[in-house]
Amino acid sequence: MKRLLIITSLATMIVFVAKAGNPDRVGSAGASHLLVNPWARSAGLANSAMASVNGVEACFLNVAGLAFTKKTDLVFSSSNYLAGTGIKINAVGFGQKVGESGAFGLTVVNMNFGDLAITKTDLPEGGIGTFSPSYTNIGISYAKGFSNSIYGGITMRVISEAIYNVRAQGVAFDAGIRYVTGEKENVRFGITLRNVGPPMRYRGDGLSTTATVSTGSAGSTTLTMDQRSEKYELPSLVNVGFAYDYNFTETLKLTGNAQFTSNSFSRDQMGLGLDLAFRERFILRGGYMWDVGTTSEGNDGRTSVFTGPTGGLTVQVPAGTKGSMIGLDYSYRVTNPFAGVHSLGVHITL
Numbered sequence: 001m002k003r004l005l006i007i008t009s010l011a012t013m014i015v016f017v018a019k020a021g022n023p024d025r026v027g028s029a030g031a032s033h034l035l036v037n038p039w040a041r042s043a044g045l046a047n048s049a050m051a052s053v054n055g056v057e058a059c060f061l062n063v064a065g066l067a068f069t070k071k072t073d074l075v076f077s078s079s080n081y082l083a084g085t086g087i088k089i090n091a092v093g094f095g096q097k098v099g100e101s102g103a104f105g106l107t108v109v110n111m112n113f114g115d116l117a118i119t120k121t122d123l124p125e126g127g128i129g130t131f132s133p134s135y136t137n138i139g140i141s142y143a144k145g146f147s148n149s150i151y152g153g154i155t156m157r158v159i160s161e162a163i164y165n166v167r168a169q170g171v172a173f174d175a176g177i178r179y180v181t182g183e184k185e186n187v188r189f190g191i192t193l194r195n196v197g198p199p200m201r202y203r204g205d206g207l208s209t210t211a212t213v214s215t216g217s218a219g220s221t222t223l224t225m226d227q228r229s230e231k232y233e234l235p236s237l238v239n240v241g242f243a244y245d246y247n248f249t250e251t252l253k254l255t256g257n258a259q260f261t262s263n264s265f266s267r268d269q270m271g272l273g274l275d276l277a278f279r280e281r282f283i284l285r286g287g288y289m290w291d292v293g294t295t296s297e298g299n300d301g302r303t304s305v306f307t308g309p310t311g312g313l314t315v316q317v318p319a320g321t322k323g324s325m326i327g328l329d330y331s332y333r334v335t336n337p338f339a340g341v342h343s344l345g346v347h348i349t350l
Contacts (some may be wrong), residue, residue, distance in 0.1 A: 026303050029265035030232035031159055033135045034172065034195050037061070038091035038109045040077050040345035044312020044331030045273030046287030048259040051178060051190035052243035052275075055349070056093035059105050059141045062176040062192040062239065063153035066143035069095040069103040070323070070349065077329070077345035082305065082338040086114040089343075098142075105141035105155075110134060118164065131164040139174075148185075151178045159200070166206035172197035172234050186245035193238055199231035238262045251279045257287070267303055268292040273310075280325075283314040309334045314347070325349045 037043045039057040050061040055073040058065025073095035081087040093107040113133045117126035137160070143153025155174040161167065176192030207227045214220050241259040248254065257273040273287035287310045291303060312331030319326045329345040 025265045026267065027265070028233070029235040030168075030200060031135075031161065031170070031172075031195075031234050033109075033111050033161075034137060034157070034159070035235050035237075036081070036089065036111070038077050038079060038089050038343070039075065039093075040079075040312060040329035040331045040343040041285075041314060041347070043079075043333060043341070043343050044285045044287065044310055044329075045257055045275060046271045046289035046308070046310040046333075047261075048241065048257040048271035048273035048287050048289065049243065049255075049275070050176075050192060050239045050257075050259055051188045051241035052245075052255055052257055055347075056095040056105055056107065058143075058153075058176075059093065059095075059107050059139055059155055059174075062178060062190045062241070063105070063141050063143055063155045063174055064151045064176040064178040064190065064192070066095055066103045066105045066141055066153050067101065067145045067151045067178075069097050069105075071097050072350040074348040074350070075345060077343060079341060079343040081111070081341050082335060083342060084339050088112045088114075101145035103143050105139070105143070107139040107141070108136070109139075110136045133163045134160075135162075136160045137172075141174075149180050151180070152176065157195075157197075161200075161202075163202075164206060166202050166204035168200045168202045170197055170200035170234070184245075184247075186247075188243040190241045190243075191239065193236070195234045195236045197234050199233050201231045202229040233265065235266070236264045253277045266291075267294065281316050283316075285313065285331075286311045305335045305338065307334050307336045312343075316347075319348070319350075323349075 037047050037060055039060060042049050042053050042057050042061055053061050054065045054068035056075045075093040077091045079089040081089050089111050091109040095103055095105045097103050115130040115132055118129045118131055119126045137157050139155050139157040141153060141155040145151045153176055157172045159170045159172060172195045174194045179189045181187045207229060209225045212220050212222050239259055239261050243255060243257045246254045255275040259271045261269040269289055269291055271289035275285045277283045288308045290308050310333045314327050314329045316325045316327035327347040329347055331343045333341040
């Protein structure tokens with residue numbers, strides 16, 4: 001059963017990879033906020049830690065890592081996204097160990113764009129009030145360890161996008177597997193399929209048009225016509241990752257991460273990340289992510305605002321005698337244009 005699960009998952013994802021990474025489809029998908037990592041720790045590694053991330057944060061990169069939740073995991077994070085634009089991302093996550101080898105996770109992520117002026121064709125300057133666009137996704141996850149080496153999980157994510165009097169709603173699914181090996185279980189491989197679901201479509205009063213139609217004999221009537229917006233696909237992708245732990249001493253550990261991302265609606269990406277931990281109290285991390293195929297084309301070939309470099313750190317302190325920890329996380333991602341992405345988080349392990 002374990003071998004069948006792995007072979008089936010790999011076959012499905014390989015077929016997906018064969019159709020992905022098409023530059024001609026760049027920008028043709030919606031719900032792109034599903035690609036934005038709201039968590040400070042893994043964001044500092046340029047999203048390359050899909051084979052090593054554990055706990056609630058794994059629900060974004062590879063849900064199989066949720067199975068490594070020791071007991072209870074709470075994460076709060078706030079990001080100043082593309083500093084200077086006024087966009088804020090707030091996220092909260094909860095993970096709970098269930099049974100001997102399972103774990104349940106719940107995450108809520110909200111992207112807020114601030115207050116924008118309401119404008120109309122006859123009032124292009126506004127002056128009639130403001131509205132606040134908001135993107136939200138709520139994920140329900142479950143992960144389980146099938147053996148000491150094989151872990152898997154699945155996430156169902158409910159998506160909502162609201163822009164004044166127009167709204168779109170949908171659902172997406174993630175699935176991931178992690179394989180752990182090595183004498184000290186320090187070698188890890190991961191593969192995950194993310195953001196798979198039916199197309200979404202905007203609906204609402206904002207797509208309605210009212211017109212007065214003559215009925216003859218100097219009479220008229222008012223009709224309301226609802227316009228149908230075009231459907232759009234979700235930004236589905238496949239991640240394949242590798243992680244290796246190197247223990248310098250009993251208190252000093254270096255974790256190397258490597259990841260390949262095959263996107264359906266943008267260029268493929270490759271990422272590297274290093275995580276240096278001292279006594280699990282102080283953790284320094286850095287990473288680099290680049291778009292495949294942009295080297296020969298220069299900056300004109302780049303399709304992402306992120307230029308590559310990322311960095312971050314974590315400071316943790318004990319919160320009791322039973323291994324509980326409270327950690328403060330920070331990460332920074334370099335962008336061009338804008339002034340980067342700053343993320344600050346609190347991580348509580350009980």
